[in-house]
Structure formats: C-alpha cells, structure tokens
Amino acid sequence: MTLNIKQGSRLFLSAALIVPALARADDKAVEPALVVRAVGPDRQAEAVLKLFEGSKAPSPAAAMANWRRATGNPDGLPKAVQAVAAMFNPEMVAEWRAFRDVVLAVRFEPNGAMQWSAVAPHDDGTLAAMVTSMRLSGGGDEPPLAGTPVERMGEEGSALAAVTPRGTAFASRRAELAGALDRLSKQEPEPSFDLLALTPEDSGFRFVLDPSRLVADPARSVIPSQVVAGLKAAGLKTSAGFLSLRGDRLGLDLASRFAAERPAMLDTPAIDPTWLSWFPVDSTLAAVALATGRGAAFWDSLFEIADRIDRADPDRAQLQPLRVRINLMATLRGVRPEVDLWPLLRGVSAGVVLLGDPNMPVGVGVVVALHAERPEDAERIHRRVIQPALAGRERFADQPIKSIVRGGMVLVGWGEGAIATALKSAEAPEQSAATLIGRDDHPISRAGVFRPSVVDVTRFDGADLALTVMLAQSEFIVWKGGWAREKAWDVVRWGDLKRSVARFLEIVPQAPPEAP
Numbered sequence: 001m002t003l004n005i006k007q008g009s010r011l012f013l014s015a016a017l018i019v020p021a022l023a024r025a026d027d028k029a030v031e032p033a034l035v036v037r038a039v040g041p042d043r044q045a046e047a048v049l050k051l052f053e054g055s056k057a058p059s060p061a062a063a064m065a066n067w068r069r070a071t072g073n074p075d076g077l078p079k080a081v082q083a084v085a086a087m088f089n090p091e092m093v094a095e096w097r098a099f100r101d102v103v104l105a106v107r108f109e110p111n112g113a114m115q116w117s118a119v120a121p122h123d124d125g126t127l128a129a130m131v132t133s134m135r136l137s138g139g140g141d142e143p144p145l146a147g148t149p150v151e152r153m154g155e156e157g158s159a160l161a162a163v164t165p166r167g168t169a170f171a172s173r174r175a176e177l178a179g180a181l182d183r184l185s186k187q188e189p190e191p192s193f194d195l196l197a198l199t200p201e202d203s204g205f206r207f208v209l210d211p212s213r214l215v216a217d218p219a220r221s222v223i224p225s226q227v228v229a230g231l232k233a234a235g236l237k238t239s240a241g242f243l244s245l246r247g248d249r250l251g252l253d254l255a256s257r258f259a260a261e262r263p264a265m266l267d268t269p270a271i272d273p274t275w276l277s278w279f280p281v282d283s284t285l286a287a288v289a290l291a292t293g294r295g296a297a298f299w300d301s302l303f304e305i306a307d308r309i310d311r312a313d314p315d316r317a318q319l320q321p322l323r324v325r326i327n328l329m330a331t332l333r334g335v336r337p338e339v340d341l342w343p344l345l346r347g348v349s350a351g352v353v354l355l356g357d358p359n360m361p362v363g364v365g366v367v368v369a370l371h372a373e374r375p376e377d378a379e380r381i382h383r384r385v386i387q388p389a390l391a392g393r394e395r396f397a398d399q400p401i402k403s404i405v406r407g408g409m410v411l412v413g414w415g416e417g418a419i420a421t422a423l424k425s426a427e428a429p430e431q432s433a434a435t436l437i438g439r440d441d442h443p444i445s446r447a448g449v450f451r452p453s454v455v456d457v458t459r460f461d462g463a464d465l466a467l468t469v470m471l472a473q474s475e476f477i478v479w480k481g482g483w484a485r486e487k488a489w490d491v492v493r494w495g496d497l498k499r500s501v502a503r504f505l506e507i508v509p510q511a512p513p514e515a516p
Contacts, residue, residue: 032105033213040203042096047203047245048088055502056510061089063505070509098126103183107176108215117171117180128163145178196240196255204244211236222313229312233305234266235259248498254481256488264297265305266488270443271347276436277429278369278411278422279351279449281476283358287351287433288448299342333389340384344377345370351433355417365399365415367422372408382410436478442489447480452494470504 049059057063064085068074077085104118120127134153135141142150148162153170160177162169166184171177198206211232216225239256258266268291279287292298303323311317319325330337349369356362370386372378382405390401402419403412406426413419425432433449452471474496481490 031213032107032210033215034106034207034209036104036106036205036207038099038102039198039206041099041102042093043203044205044245045088045093045096047247049090049093051245051248051498051501052505053498056505059089060085061087063508063510066510066512067508069511095126098122098124105176105180108213110215112215115172115176117169117176119167119169119180119184121167121184123163123168127168131161131163131168134161142174145174145181148181150174150177196242196253198242202242202244204242207241207243209239209241211239216312226309226312230305230309233308235261245497249493249495250497251494252490252492254490254492256490257486258488264293264295265301267298267483268293268445270445270482271447272371273434273437273444274429275347275349275369275371276351276434276447276449277426277432278349278367279353279433280358280421280425280428281431281433281436283354283361283421284433284449284451285352285354285364286448286450287349289347289349289446291347291445292345296343330389333391335385335388337385341381344372344381346373347371353418353421355415355421363399363415365413365418365421367414367418368412369422370410370412372410375405375408378405378408378410386410386412433476436476437480438478440480440482442484443482444480445482446490448478450477450479452477470500470507473503474500 052059052063057066064077064082067077099120100122102118102120104116107115107117109115131151131153135151138154139152139158142152142160144150145162148164151161151163153159153161160171160174162177162181164181164184169177169180169184171180196206211228214228214231216228235258237257237259239254241252241254243252244250271289271291275289276287293302303321307322310319310322320328327338335341348371351367353365353367354361354363355365370378370381372381382403386403390403394401396414399415401412401414403410404419405411406423411419411422413422429435436449437444437447452474475494477492477494479490479492481488483489
C-alpha cells in the first residue's frame with residue numbers, strides 16, 4: 001500500500017500543523033527567530049529512498065505498510081510517524097518539487113507563545129488541492145485577507161491557509177498569514193544565509209537563528225530560558241545551519257557569528273587529538289574533549305555566562321554568583337581552584353564507558369581527564385585539588401572513585417575498572433575514540449562522539465526492540481568544532497545509515513506485500 005503526496009500531506013498536516021492559534025486574530029506578528037528553507041527537497045526524498053535499496057522494503061511507506069500487516073495493528077504508530085513514512089515512496093518523489101524553496105518562519109510572542117508561517121512559492125497545485133480537501137473535511141472559510149480567500153484547515157483555532165497565483169501560504173493565525181502573503185506578493189528576500197555557502201548540487205534544509213528574537217519565559221519552562229540566557233550572554237548574533245542527507249550520511253553544518261566584542265570564553269585553542277585516546281571505541285557510549293582558554297579573561301567570561309544561565313531560573317536569581325559559591329565549597333574542602341586549577345588547566349576530556357567485556361558489560365563507568373601543560377602542573381592539580389576534594393569520598397553510589405597522574409594529565413575514574421579501561425585504551429590509540437574525529441581544514445577546539453544507543457527509544461508496540469538493536473550497532477555520531485575567520489563552526493555527522501536501515505528491517509516485523 002502506498003499513498004500519494006496529497007494523502008500523505010493531508011495526514012502530515014493533520015498531525016503536525018493543525019495547532020491551536022495561540023493569540024487573538026488581531027495581534028501583530030513579531031519578527032521570526034528561526035527561518036528554515038527547503039533546498040531541493042525532491043533530491044532529499046531520493047536520498048531517503050536510496051537508503052532502502054537492497055533491504056526488505058523498498059521505501060519507508062512500504063516498510064510501514066508491511067509492519068502494519070505483520071502486527072495487525074494499524075494504529076500502533078503515531079499519526080505523524082505514519083504520515084511522514086507515507087510521504088516517502090517512489091511514486092511521489094517528483095511531487096516533492098512542490099516543496100522547493102518552502103520557507104518556514106517561527107516567531108515568539110513576548111509571553112513566549114510560538115507562532116509560525118510557511119510559504120510555498122512553487123506550489124504546482126498539489127498543496128492547494130490538499131488545502132481544499134482539508135477545508136471540506138473539518139475545516140471552513142474565514143474572512144479574506146486583502147481580497148485573498150482564507151481557509152481554516154480544521155476545527156476552530158486550527159491552522160489557516162491561503163492560495164494565490166504566486167504560491168500557497170500557511171500560518172498559525174491571521175496575523176502570521178498576512179505576513180506570509182505579503183512575502184509572497186513582494187517576493188521578499190529571506191534572512192541572510194551567507195554564513196554557509198552552498199553549491200547548486202546541495203539539497204537539504206537551511207536555517208537561520210536570531211537569538212535576539214528568542215523569548216525567555218521561565219513560567220513556561222526554565223531550561224529553554226536558560227538556553228536563551230546563555231546564547232545572549234555569549235554574544236551570539238546569528239547562527240546558520242544546513243541539515244542534509246548525502247549518500248548514506250546525515251550531516252549538520254553550523255556557522256555562528258558573534259558580537260564584535262565576544263566573550264573571551266569563546267576563544268579557545270586547538271585540542272590535542274590524543275585527549276580522546278582514553279576512550280575505547282568498542283566500549284564508549286559518549287565522550288567529549290574541550291579546550292580551555294589561556295588567562296584570567298577566559299575564566300571570567302566563562303563564569304559570567306554560567307552565572308547568567310544559572311540565574312535564568314527564578315528560584316536561583318537571588319543566590320550569590322556561581323563562582324563565589326564554587327570557591328566557598330572548595331575552601332571548605334581545603335581547595336583553591338583560583339590558584340591551583342583554573343590557571344593550570346588546558347582542557348578537559350570526559351566519557352561514559354562500559355566496564356568489563358563490551359559484549360557482556362558488568363556496569364557503566366565515567367572517566368574524566370584534566371589536561372595540563374606540564375607534568376608538574378598535573379601533579380599540582382592532583383595533589384592540591386583532586387586528592388583533597390576526594391578525601392573521605394572514595395566511593396559514590398556504591399562505586400569506587402580513583403585518581404592517578406599520567407604525564408601532563410590527571411585521570412579520575414568512577415566505577416570498578418574505569419581507570420584500567422582508560423589506561424588500556426591509551427595503549428592502543430588506533431582503537432580509541434580519537435580515530436573517529438579525523439582531520440579538518442581548521443583547528444578543532446571541541447569534539448565529541450556519541451553512540452545513538454544511549455537514546456531512550458519511544459515504545460511503538462514492539463518496534464522499539466528493533467530500533468534499540470539497530471541504534472546499538474550503528475556508527476557513532478561525531479561532532480567537532482572550532483574557530484575560523486571570526487566565525488564559530490561546528491559539524492555533526494552520522495554515517496553508514498543504509499546498513500542501519502537494512503539491519504532495522506531485518507529485525508522489525510515485516511509481512512510480504514499483498515498480491516495485486
């Protein structure tokens with residue numbers, strides 16, 4: 001069973017786009033904080049289908065249909081998942097061109113409420129037909145905007161749409177729809193994407209984030225407010241990104257521009273690639289390596305940003321500055337971090353590792369490495385900071401905590417055998433996480449590897465087991481970043497997806513297609 005794009009679009013919009021309008025119809029729209037543009041979506045659809053070549057199902061749509069027949073449970077997957085899968089089948093790849101250059105704009109009200117609008121300037125009639133269909137099955141007519149008919153795509157308070165000769169527009173409310181129609185009529189240019197240059201062959205989803213237009217509203221959720229506070233404190237002006245499936249590798253490229261006088265915390269030298277050699281590939285769940293800046297200015301700006309993030313929580317706004325609290329707690333343990341730690345630290349690497357045989361682990365441990373410039377600096381950190389801090393705390397959560405010095409590094413391990421695992425890995429760096437980072441044209445000042453299996457898989461009536469097994473055997477997600485030409489750059493890569501898809505379909509229930 002396959003669905004055409006009209007049916008798939010209808011399911012998808014029913015599940016994902018029909019959201020309540022969060023403000024009155026006469027409210028004015030604010031400027032977008034996030035703008036996303038689809039670049040060559042039909043080529044991305046082709047790339048998705050190629051991941052299924054040679055597997056038990058030729059497409060996501062076929063895999064979903066086979067799974068529903070095998071389980072006899074047509075409603076075992078969320079509607080949004082079914083809709084997305086239904087939109088990927090060979091018969092509709094060409095129809096994905098209707099989404100070419102679709103632009104989604106996300107805006108935030110002063111009270112934190114999110115509004116959105118989308119314009120499809122190259123709609124060939126596919127989306128317009130879908131709008132008409134949805135209006136006739138639960139939607140209705142709304143008062144026109146500047147002579148353009150407006151249609152409601154569901155019950156009262158649902159998303160709105162308008163079809164024009166220049167394209168089709170969607171929005172969460174009338175004010176947003178008016179802005180979208182204005183952009184269609186004027187062919188208003190998008191926000192600048194010049195931080196990331198693309199070639200005509202590139203396809204994917206391009207986005208621009210303006211942190212100054214993000215809204216912090218702790219009454220709704222503290223964590224988003226802390227993220228907003230951190231971005232603004234760091235002086236982030238604009239971030240541009242590109243998410244794309246290239247071959248069987250999913251990649252995210254991100255470039256960020258900061259204020260002219262950005263905090264010194266952002267200026268960090270390159271890491272030493274060997275910092276990740278303490279984490280063996282076969283038993284590491286996640287590991288990161290971060291370089292620290294040189295001099296007091298780095299730590300001053302780091303703690304200033306951390307304090308702004310901490311104080312974004314109203315319950316912590318009246319506390320003493322974070323640095324003062326850390327120093328006070330350290331003093332009670334006889335530790336002076338301002339003298340014996342921060343000036344000597346050159347970087348940190350940390351990882352979560354499986355203990356024992358990777359195929360039959362006996363537990364999980366944590367390894368932290370503090371990197372100094374000289375062996376004598378590492379000895380000083382260990383003697384004056386780590387040992388006093390751990391005095392009387394040799395165990396935590398019924399697991400031992402140990403520390404040793406190796407050259408210019410202090411190694412701290414939690415878990416029986418954690419340090420032994422790290423030392424063994426360092427003896428065979430060619431089998432460590434350091435080999436996953438590779439080289440780059442620019443110095444790398446931060447890097448990390450992440451095994452997808454640590455994700456908590458949502459249970460989908462039996463499919464969770466197959467997904468868990470697939471993720472456990474998937475390639476690492478690799479992240480690295482640094483500075484180049486006054487811009488911060490970050491890239492994330494997850495490869496070998498074709499083999500992962502085939503492995504997933506070997507495990508998940510799949511019934512053969514029905515006879516014609």
